[in-house]
Amino acid sequence: MSPSKIPPLTYKVVAECSVSKARAGLMTLRHSEVDTPVFMPVGTQGTLKGVLPDQLIEMNCQILLGNTYHLGMRPGIETLRRAGGLHSFMGWPRAILTDSGGFQMVSLLQLAEIDEHGVKFRSPFDNSECMLTPEHSIQIQNAIGADIMMQLDDVVKTTTTGPRVEEAMERTIRWVDRCIEAHARDDDQSLFPIVQGGLETPLRERCVSALIERRVRGFAVGGLSGGESKDDFWRMVHVCTDRLPRDKPRYLMGVGFAADLVVCVALGIDMFDCVFPTRTARFGCALVDRGQLNLKQQKYKHDMQPIDKECECSTCLRYTRSYLHHIATNESVSCSLLSVHNVAYQLRLMRGMREAVHRNEFPQFVRDFMARHFEGEPLPTWIREALAAVHIELPPDIVDEQAAAQS
Amino acid sequence: MKFVINKQISRDSGRLGQLLIQRGEGAGQLQLRTPLLMQTTKGGSIPYLSGNVFEYVSKEQQPLLLQLTLSTMDQMAESLLQYPSGLSAYVGYPGYPNVLLFRDPCETTPSGGNDRDVVPLYTRHGKGSITAQRYMELMDSFAPDLYQGLCDADTNADSSKKRVQKSVDRTERFMDYCYEQHGKLDRLSKSTLLAPIVGGYSTYARTQSIKHARQQPANSFGGYVLEGFHTNGLSATHLEASKLLPIVKHCVTELDDEKPRMMCGAYTPLMILELVRLGVDMFDTSYAYCAAVNYKALTFNFELNDENGCPKQTPFLDITDDTLKEDFRPLVANCSCLACQKHTRAYVHHLYKTNELLGPILLMVHNLHHYMAFFETIHKSMASDKLSELAKLLNADSTADYSIAKNVKVINKAGMGKGFVSATN
Ligand SMILES: [Zn+2]
Numbered sequence: 001m002s003p004s005k006i007p008p009l010t011y012k013v014v015a016e017c018s019v020s021k022a023r024a025g026l027m028t029l030r031h032s033e034v035d036t037p038v039f040m041p042v043g044t045q046g047t048l049k050g051v052l053p054d055q056l057i058e059m060n061c062q063i064l065l066g067n068t069y070h071l072g073m074r075p076g077i078e079t080l081r082r083a084g085g086l087h088s089f090m091g092w093p094r095a096i097l098t099d100s101g102g103f104q105m106v107s108l109l110q111l112a113e114i115d116e117h118g119v120k121f122r123s124p125f126d127n128s129e130c131m132l133t134p135e136h137s138i139q140i141q142n143a144i145g146a147d148i149m150m151q152l153d154d155v156v157k158t159t160t161t162g163p164r165v166e167e168a169m170e171r172t173i174r175w176v177d178r179c180i181e182a183h184a185r186d187d188d189q190s191l192f193p194i195v196q197g198g199l200e201t202p203l204r205e206r207c208v209s210a211l212i213e214r215r216v217r218g219f220a221v222g223g224l225s226g227g228e229s230k231d232d233f234w235r236m237v238h239v240c241t242d243r244l245p246r247d248k249p250r251y252l253m254g255v256g257f258a259a260d261l262v263v264c265v266a267l268g269i270d271m272f273d274c275v276f277p278t279r280t281a282r283f284g285c286a287l288v289d290r291g292q293l294n295l296k297q298q299k300y301k302h303d304m305q306p307i308d309k310e311c312e313c314s315t316c317l318r319y320t321r322s323y324l325h326h327i328a329t330n331e332s333v334s335c336s337l338l339s340v341h342n343v344a345y346q347l348r349l350m351r352g353m354r355e356a357v358h359r360n361e362f363p364q365f366v367r368d369f370m371a372r373h374f375e376g377e378p379l380p381t382w383i384r385e386a387l388a389a390v391h392i393e394l395p396p397d398i399v400d401e402q403a404a405a406q407s
Numbered sequence: 408m409k410f411v412i413n414k415q416i417s418r419d420s421g422r423l424g425q426l427l428i429q430r431g432e433g434a435g436q437l438q439l440r441t442p443l444l445m446q447t448t449k450g451g452s453i454p455y456l457s458g459n460v461f462e463y464v465s466k467e468q469q470p471l472l473l474q475l476t477l478s479t480m481d482q483m484a485e486s487l488l489q490y491p492s493g494l495s496a497y498v499g500y501p502g503y504p505n506v507l508l509f510r511d512p513c514e515t516t517p518s519g520g521n522d523r524d525v526v527p528l529y530t531r532h533g534k535g536s537i538t539a540q541r542y543m544e545l546m547d548s549f550a551p552d553l554y555q556g557l558c559d560a561d562t563n564a565d566s567s568k569k570r571v572q573k574s575v576d577r578t579e580r581f582m583d584y585c586y587e588q589h590g591k592l593d594r595l596s597k598s599t600l601l602a603p604i605v606g607g608y609s610t611y612a613r614t615q616s617i618k619h620a621r622q623q624p625a626n627s628f629g630g631y632v633l634e635g636f637h638t639n640g641l642s643a644t645h646l647e648a649s650k651l652l653p654i655v656k657h658c659v660t661e662l663d664d665e666k667p668r669m670m671c672g673a674y675t676p677l678m679i680l681e682l683v684r685l686g687v688d689m690f691d692t693s694y695a696y697c698a699a700v701n702y703k704a705l706t707f708n709f710e711l712n713d714e715n716g717c718p719k720q721t722p723f724l725d726i727t728d729d730t731l732k733e734d735f736r737p738l739v740a741n742c743s744c745l746a747c748q749k750h751t752r753a754y755v756h757h758l759y760k761t762n763e764l765l766g767p768i769l770l771m772v773h774n775l776h777h778y779m780a781f782f783e784t785i786h787k788s789m790a791s792d793k794l795s796e797l798a799k800l801l802n803a804d805s806t807a808d809y810s811i812a813k814n815v816k817v818i819n820k821a822g823m824g825k826g827f828v829s830a831t832n
Contacts, residue, residue: 314459
């Protein structure tokens with residue numbers, strides 16, 4: 001069926017950090033090559049908020065995320081099929097990853113119920129009762145035609161404890177087999193299973209052991225970044241990457257704050273996604289190493305610098321903080337301008353990490369980044385511990401020195 | 408600024424000319440061809456488009472005159488005093504010449520609030536009142552290349568004789584002050600003042616307003632802005648030619664020929680052709696914007712070499728139309744704009760349904776491209792004396808309606824999401 005014998009996803013580790021678990025890789029998909037570690041901007045409804053595909057290509061964005069739940073609702077799978085898939089429908093020639101729709105349903109729809117069959121919910125459009133099964137999720141994702149698709153998983157709130165967590169983990173494993181069975185385009189699209197198991201190490205370990213038995217080309221780590229403590233968060237990531245095979249890409253779902261990205265790359269994650277950069281843009285916020293600038297604040301009214309002097313995005317080359325202060329949240333073009341900058345920021349951060357791994361200078365990159373990010377503030381303990389777990393030591397006095405220098 | 412007329416065959420054939428705008432010392436001058444299409448902006452930006460995206464649209468089309476408006480930029484005055492590189496660079500268009508107007512031609516200006524000493528300034532923050540003194544202080548802060556003088560332009564075809572007379576009298580008072588200050592203010596030493604001509608639809612009042620301007624020393628202002636025909640926004644698309652054209656014709660015969668004449672607002676393409684024919688030199692892109700915000704793609708045909716006799720004219724494609732759901736054609740066949748080259752009607756319709764920002768962005772990209780190409784054709788047809796053929800083409804279909812109505816269609820949520828449901832069958 002496929003024109004070529006080459007699998008729709010190949011991944012190779014190109015360089016490894018000699019200290020931590022960080023690695024730089026090259027993932028080759030049907031629509032694009034993707035340099036990892038990679039941040040995938042979220043284009044929920046077949047568009048990244050106010051940004052043209054050509055602009056994303058100019059920024060060297062190689063892969064976007066689309067949301068199956070939204071796309072299944074609008075334009076719907078029949079339209080997507082007739083358009084020849086999402087790439088063609090939205091005019092995006094590069095790679096796409098889709099989620100399964102399950103997470104969106106459970107988080108957006110209060111009435112969703114899960115049983116062995118699938119996720120039952122009411123349509124927000126006509127209130128009719130619908131059921132999303134693993135098979136349906138795959139059917140929709142096959143119509144969307146993304147390069148990478150996600151299995152439907154049994155999603156529980158991250159902070160859930162007790163037997164429900166184990167049940168969800170076991171069911172996720174049963175569902176991955178149904179997804180693999182239903183997958184009709186394995187020559188073009190790669191299906192990732194999702195590691196579940198809440199915040200319990202033994203469950204995560206069992207889940208990974210079961211999933212690596214399946215014939216898949218990469219893995220996602222799910223069920224994190226949902227309000228659990230940072231301490232639990234990094235330990236779960238660490239447990240998973242310790243056991244996932246080295247020669248396949250690892251995708252940590254829903255993570256995208258800069259410090260989290262740096263820590264999780266050190267822990268051996270290759271792929272990330274998050275709506276935060278584009279969402280915060282709508283409120284007039286611009287990402288910088290120090291965190292974010294809320295450009296609506298009066299102090300930027302006469303600030304004639306670009307958002308970030310180091311940034312080469314089309315927004316920073318052309319506009320001052322002062323101008324952006326005046327139009328942020330007032331003119332809709334500000335949303336486009338800040339989305340462009342924020343996505344460019346995420347992509348640049350990832351590129352910096354890839355290059356540091358290539359030069360085998362990743363630990364120094366992490367130390368420099370943390371010094372800039374937490375300038376004058378104490379470094380959170382979880383970051384110190386997470387990095388220590390992969391042998392990256394942060395100077396304990398760095399904070400005090402900085403603070404002293406400030407005062 | 409200088410204005411040169413290159414070609415005028417007869418009084419009714421319009422005039423091809425050039426605006427020459429001097430850039431700083433040694434930087435030479437920019438030549439802008441007239442009839443000129445100014446780029447309408449909001450808050451200094453081309454609506455919905457970043458400078459980066461606008462340059463995808465305008466690649467071959469420089470230089471362009473930015474039309475900035477005080478009603479969308481008043482908050483920036485103080486910042487501009489601290490910015491060294493000038494107004495256009497501040498809004499992201501370094502190197503572009505600019506003209507600063509009072510009102511936003513894209514939105515309807517509310518009526519009322521004028522009196523002897525103040526003109527109401529409607530902004531995002533509501534209504535303010537501007538005296539002539541405050542106005543000139545603001546102009547001094549903005550230091551635009553061109554700017555209009557302060558006027559009471561709150562008139563339209565329905566205004567009473569008394570109201571029209573007031574607008575003329577008040578404008579004279581404001582302008583006496585503007586003329587006086589224009590020569591004194593430091594930051595305006597390189598700026599060109601445009602004299603507002605008001606007087607509604609009264610020939611008597613228009614004559615009086617023109618006389619006041621022409622009494623000034625010839626070098627005290629560089630051009631005319633014909634104001635007071637409509638209240639901006641969609642109102643400009645609904646004007647009656649039989650009312651507007653005679654009064655514009657009256658004005659043009661009384662204005663001196665050596666100065667350019669500007670008319671702002673969303674006049675329909677047909678009206679633009681008639682105004683060009685009468686000798687109006689400067690227009691803006693607010694029509695392209697007004698169509699885009701109402702989810703209409705411009706589709707009117709202005710290709711003179713079409714041999715199909717009397718082609719049907721469809722001025723717009725209504726993007727909210729559900730029949731576009733699976734229409735995978737470009738907005739306009741053979742259009743070379745980025746929206747048409749890379750996207751489909753179905754996709755833009757989807758962006759409308761999902762209320763995504765990229766929808767108006769793509770519509771603006773196409774509409775600006777279409778409208779700029781229309782002006783290109785105007786130039787060409789004037790150069791070959793074919794302006795009336797172009798008007799005939801746009802008029803070929805008497806049922807074609809170029810006016811723009813507010814699109815009140817609300818997103819009808821019922822019936823959506825069927826695709827998802829069918830996936831579960
Ligand atoms: Zn087009």
